[in-house]
Amino acid sequence: MKQHLSVPIHSNRKVAQDIYLLELECPLFAQAARPGQFVNIYFPGSLKIFPRPFSIAGIRGECIQILYKVVGSQTRLMRTWKPGDSIRILGLLGNSFELDQSAETHVLLAGGIGVAPLLFLADWLSEQGIQAHFFIGVQTENQHADYADLKSRLYLSSDDGSIGFRGNVVEHFQEVLAELRRPIRAYACGPDAMLHNLAGYCLEKEIDLQLSLEKVMACGLGLCQGCVVKMRKPIDGNSYKLVCKDGPVFKADEVLFDE
Amino acid sequence: MSDLSVALGAKLTLANPILTASGTFGYGDELSDLLDLEQFGGIVTKSLSLKPREGNPPPRIVETPAGMINSIGLANLGLDRFLDEKAAFLGQLKSTVIVNVAGREQAEYIEVVRRLQSMPWIAGFEINVSCPNVKQGGIEFGVNPELLGDLVSSLRNQTDKFLMIKLSPNVNDIRPLAECAQRNGADAVSMINTLYGSAIDIHSRRPKIHTVFGGLSGPAIKPVAIAHIIKAARVIDIPIIGIGGIQDGADVVEFLLAGASAVQLGTVNFFDPTAITGILAFLRK
Numbered sequence: 001m002k003q004h005l006s007v008p009i010h011s012n013r014k015v016a017q018d019i020y021l022l023e024l025e026c027p028l029f030a031q032a033a034r035p036g037q038f039v040n041i042y043f044p045g046s047l048k049i050f051p052r053p054f055s056i057a058g059i060r061g062e063c064i065q066i067l068y069k070v071v072g073s074q075t076r077l078m079r080t081w082k083p084g085d086s087i088r089i090l091g092l093l094g095n096s097f098e099l100d101q102s103a104e105t106h107v108l109l110a111g112g113i114g115v116a117p118l119l120f121l122a123d124w125l126s127e128q129g130i131q132a133h134f135f136i137g138v139q140t141e142n143q144h145a146d147y148a149d150l151k152s153r154l155y156l157s158s159d160d161g162s163i164g165f166r167g168n169v170v171e172h173f174q175e176v177l178a179e180l181r182r183p184i185r186a187y188a189c190g191p192d193a194m195l196h197n198l199a200g201y202c203l204e205k206e207i208d209l210q211l212s213l214e215k216v217m218a219c220g221l222g223l224c225q226g227c228v229v230k231m232r233k234p235i236d237g238n239s240y241k242l243v244c245k246d247g248p249v250f251k252a253d254e255v256l257f258d259e
Numbered sequence: 260m261s262d263l264s265v266a267l268g269a270k271l272t273l274a275n276p277i278l279t280a281s282g283t284f285g286y287g288d289e290l291s292d293l294l295d296l297e298q299f300g301g302i303v304t305k306s307l308s309l310k311p312r313e314g315n316p317p318p319r320i321v322e323t324p325a326g327m328i329n330s331i332g333l334a335n336l337g338l339d340r341f342l343d344e345k346a347a348f349l350g351q352l353k354s355t356v357i358v359n360v361a362g363r364e365q366a367e368y369i370e371v372v373r374r375l376q377s378m379p380w381i382a383g384f385e386i387n388v389s390c391p392n393v394k395q396g397g398i399e400f401g402v403n404p405e406l407l408g409d410l411v412s413s414l415r416n417q418t419d420k421f422l423m424i425k426l427s428p429n430v431n432d433i434r435p436l437a438e439c440a441q442r443n444g445a446d447a448v449s450m451i452n453t454l455y456g457s458a459i460d461i462h463s464r465r466p467k468i469h470t471v472f473g474g475l476s477g478p479a480i481k482p483v484a485i486a487h488i489i490k491a492a493r494v495i496d497i498p499i500i501g502i503g504g505i506q507d508g509a510d511v512v513e514f515l516l517a518g519a520s521a522v523q524l525g526t527v528n529f530f531d532p533t534a535i536t537g538i539l540a541f542l543r544k
Contacts, residue, residue, distance in 0.1 A: 001292070002292050002293045003293070004293060004532060004533050042530065042531070044531070047324045047325050048322055048324075049322065049325060049326065049327065049477055049478070049526070049529070049530040050322045050327070050529065050530060051529075051530060090293075090532065215317070216318065216320060216321070216322070218320050218322075218327060218329075218526075218529040218530075219283075219528065219529040219532070221285075221289050221290065221293075221532070222285060222289045223283055223284060223285050223289055223290070223528060223529065224282075224283065224320060224329065224331070224529055225282075225314060225319065225331045225334050226319045226320030226329060226331065227317075227319075227320075228314070228317050228319060229317070230316070230317075234313070236311065236336075236340070237311055237313060238311065238313040238334075239313060240313055240314065240317075240334070245289070
């Protein structure tokens, strides 16, 4: 289902240093969204013409949640949006994480703002009676939001050791892996370097891993062919897939990170 | 409802003067659940080459002020798969379908047109002689009147269908090329394709586009398009299809005043995918 909609803002609040949670009243998407999918947010009249893609971070009633980090002019503008304002969005875009019911352990690995789609996935898993092991890594303590209502088992880490495990999220996972029951299905989102590193590790340890990737996108619909990611095996002579349309979720062993 | 139909010479009449621009609308099927495609006066498909092309390595796009640079490299599925996978969908549309054709050399353009020219659902061809993003992507044809003349006349010999030549703005003077297209039998010219552009990441000190140079499009290039169209309209009689940064109904009117008979919507499909609806409402007023 793809719809271009004007939707009211239900709430928009700070949840950690530079991290905000935006709730949009959109019953249509709240009903149909699956973890991993994203929406485009439009900025009419901006000199920066591209819409910005955001993973859906959760569903609360008739609202979809967007978790965003303030990094540039568009997210600085978003920070000023007030309940009752309306914005334009396009959704539902992209594919979704594939759940493997046969796995004994579901591991979620988030680096920084990559936590967004995994929060939705954690909710989804818990609705099915699955308690995920959720690794969330940040640089420093104040970047962690309050995850009190998450039903997952949390493993927090920070680069500077100010909260939880000292180190990155992949190192934290490596520390804990021996305690987790196999077979394991892992799902991750975060910076490219983290995903690259994690993909190599999971391949070595024979852990099925799905990645939600991020690329600069112009359209989100597969029209511009801009957001390509290279695959290990070409299909019909084409080694590129589109993050917006074929993804954003890919099996880690399909993706070629070296380029 | 007011009649927006427009005749582009004797061979082709569009229900309204708004077409899609090649490469910004796929083959129509990507948008079919979002938009009523039949709102468009015509659909110009993504550039089609004889063989599939996987396109350029990333990064392929970068946002620039009021625009973007792309270097996709004519990624497309090639003629055989186009016929297998896209023809049925395009064939059942009520809209006018124009197939954009790209080639490395004259023989490739001719072969694609030859094999498509008997398809009843194809109203015409737009010939991409101006893609800046592939080696021998046709751009030599687009900047050299002699090569262009040869290409246009040999395509004219292949098909009686509507034949439109998409011109490059990356020339000192677009008039000789427009005149050359007309003299060799083209039914129309479309202009402008993208402008050469580049952008550099100041932190990594590297180009933001893998191929270093790409094609600039979007609202930023509209004045360039208007200027080229005014110049071309003074020297040719065949219709001009205006392209370049159009985002609303007022822009369309500006292109028509400059001398265009119809227009194409390009980059706006990315940042305002339902722009067509507002544009048609504006034109009907």
